[in-house]
Amino acid sequence: xxxxxxxFFKKPALELAKELLGYLLVKETSEGVASGYxxxxxxxxGPGDRAAHSYGNRRTKRTEIMFGEAGLVYTYVMHTHxxxxxxxxxxxxPEAILIRAVEPFSGxxxxxxxxxxxxxxxxxxxxxxxxxxxxxxxxxxxHSFTQPPLFIASGKRPDEISIGPRIGIDNTGEAKDYPWxxxxxxxxxVSRHRKxxxx
Numbered sequence: 001x002x003x004x005x006x007x008f009f010k011k012p013a014l015e016l017a018k019e020l021l022g023y024l025l026v027k028e029t030s031e032g033v034a035s036g037y038x039x040x041x042x043x044x045x046g047p048g049d050r051a052a053h054s055y056g057n058r059r060t061k062r063t064e065i066m067f068g069e070a071g072l073v074y075t076y077v078m079h080t081h082x083x084x085x086x087x088x089x090x091x092x093x094p095e096a097i098l099i100r101a102v103e104p105f106s107g108x109x110x111x112x113x114x115x116x117x118x119x120x121x122x123x124x125x126x127x128x129x130x131x132x133x134x135x136x137x138x139x140x141x142x143h144s145f146t147q148p149p150l151f152i153a154s155g156k157r158p159d160e161i162s163i164g165p166r167i168g169i170d171n172t173g174e175a176k177d178y179p180w181x182x183x184x185x186x187x188x189x190v191s192r193h194r195k196x197x198x199x
Contacts, residue, residue, distance in 0.1 A: 001026050001035065003151035006144075009071035009088060013095035016070075016088045017043035018182050022158045025102050027134040028149040032110050034134045036102030036124050037155050040183040040190045042166045044085075046094045051172040054094035065142055066094035073150060075141045081128025084136050086145060086152070100167070100181070102130045103189040110135075126191045160185035167191070 001024060011019060018041075026035040044052035046066070054066045065074045066087055074085035074096050089095040102124045104111055111123050111133040124130040131137070136150060145152045162185045169176050183190045 001151075001153040003146045003148070003153060006069075006071050006146050008152075009086065009145065010090070011070070011088060013043040013045045013088045013097055014180060016086065017041040017097045017180070018161060020086065020097060020099070020152070021161060021182060021184055022155045024105060024153040024155040025099060025130075025134065026148075026151050026153055027136055027140075029135045031135065032107055034107030034110050035105045035153075036130065036134065036189075037105055038099055038101075038152075039103050039158075039187040040099075040101035040181070042098040042100055043088075043180040043182075044096050044098065045180070046089070049175055049178075051166060051169040051175040051178075052094070052096075054096075057094070059094075063094060066096050067092050068142075071145050073140045073143045073145060075131075075136065075138050077138065079128070082131045082137055083127045084131050084140070084150075098127060099130065100127045101125050101183070101187075101189050101191045102134075103184075103187060104133070107134075121188055123189075125189045158184040158187075 020038050024035050046054045047057045054063050072087040085096040085098050115133050124133045140150045163179050166181045
């Protein structure tokens with residue numbers, strides 16, 4: 001498993017979000033190596049995207065990494081879960097892709113131990129689940145996906161890709177309907193969209 005070169009990541013967020021599907025997300029730790037095929041992503045295209053952390057060119061300690069070069073790791077905590085993103089686009093254009101789900105590939109026993117479950121389908125079918133299973137933490141913030149311990153490597157190309165609205169961003173106006181979520185059609189590890197109760 002060799003990390004992809006930097007050139008791979010130098011694409012607009014919408015293009016890279018689709019391109020990442022099928023590639024291997026790998027994390028090396030002192031406990032061992034765990035990895036999974038990326039099967040679901042969401043693109044956040046920066047200043048004009050009300051759902052993006054960098055909407056309106058908002059520049060904070062947390063979002064600063066989004067203004068950096070493509071291929072950097074953007075981690076943040078939401079509801080106690082660490083979420084992992086891939087920075088894309090050129091310098092000073094704050095775009096990123098959220099990795100929403102992976103299909104387990106290596107380090108299965110380690111993943112089960114970290115997640116406290118034997119349920120294979122439930123190991124990595126969500127953005128907070130996959131980071132816990134793989135051992136991705138806030139310590140990975142600012143690192144590059146082009147080198148260990150957290151990197152992306154070649155995988156398998158999906159037969160078919162599905163496209164739809166992003167999940168969990170209901171308070172972002174028209175942005176909640178943009179079809180910027182991409183997933184491997186029919187893959188069992190894609191996260192499920194739980195509908196909000198009617199108000």
